[in-house]
Amino acid sequence: MPEVILETKGLKKYYGRQLAVNQVSLRIPRGSIYGLLGPNGAGKSTILKMLTGLLRPSGGEIYVFGEPWQRKHLERIGALIESPALYGNLTAVENLLVHTRLMGLPKERIKEVLETVDLKDTGKKPASRFSMGMKQRLGIAIALLGNPELLILDEPTNGLDPVGIQELRELIRSFPERGMTVILSSHILSEVSQLADHIGILSDGELKHQSKISHDINLEELFMDVIRGEKR
Template identity: 65%
Template sequence: MNNLILQTHNLCKTLGGQQVVNGVSLSIPENSVYGLLGPNGAGKSTTLKMLTGMLRPTSGAILFRGKSWSRKDLFHIGALIESPPLYENLTARENLKVRTTLLGLPDSRIDEVLNVVDLTDTGKKRAGQFSMGMKQRLGIAIALLHNPKLLILDEPTNGLDPIGIQKQRELIRSFPRQGITVILSSHMLAEVEQMADYIGIIAGGVLAYQAQVNPSEDLESLFMQIISEQRKGGE
């Protein structure tokens, strides 16, 4: 693999007495899109929450740029996990203004990120009136405000219509060209196949497969085979 921006070594998380993530060792190449695939409840979101400091690992290690992860690394990591954190009574610009004020960032970043996510023409429309796709893109704009080098997205195309999915796909594919590495989780194989350079497949909290995307390989067959083998191994 290329230079790695993030690695995990035997990452584990126990919640409510159940091991949700079990020995996950990720290798995320810089300036790539890495798709973390798995069925619902596989441990994808829990893994991403540990990478963003929302959850503390039970055991294992996270390395960011070759050094042990610390909370100061969050200055270089942007994330959109679960629902976009929006003030629905505010416009897109006002939502971003709240964040630039809190983070001490120049207002010039507002126009820059609105342009990146194609939300420059929303005017006085409040975020609560946005479509699901527009809300997702505004959530990504918020995550981009502080110029992160790593962007973590949990199910970024979930609930979007076909046009929204296409726009989201094009947006995500553009990030590596801007020096931003993306980790995204999904259970939508066809979408990840069109976006990702590398994939990891997680099932039952275990990372059962990790490799560069092979265009000649049938991802659905590979996915079903790995999930089936993992479930048999757990019986």
């Protein structure tokens, strides 16, 4: 059995009286790319926000790095949830410099992460003039600054053109070789089928299926079977 880097047990989240996440128990193997799948509104972003401390669970438990989740663990987790929060009037380097100062990290990390996401040649161009793909990569660069063991990406290819999707796909695929585990949420099955080696499928806030997969699996067929209730 591979080592589990993150696990949830019976995770729940209520918004008022509405149950948005219901008894979700995830197991994320270390060194994997885990695709968290589901239709819009299935609870993917809510779960990722609980994993990163942006939302407090209504019930259940989260274990990370073999321990119950604590805020100190965020030093070992990088995340891009929804759209990256960038300063549009600042360059890529200046955006990263703000975060290195906030996090108490050496400035040398800026060059390293810009090389990783292929943004080292953007010069004095402000982030407001970046393409959507460049903005996403800069958001990932910010998430990489702390050299995380676990990287959480929420719908990272949203709004990207085919070239941007291809570039981001190659970047994400490289992360396990750099010692990172990736949790990737998406509703774009074709993207996940080319990246993930483990998946969890959500529907109506519940985890309907979780397994290891191969890249030649018909993920669309599996997904539709699970959503329609034909497989558990």
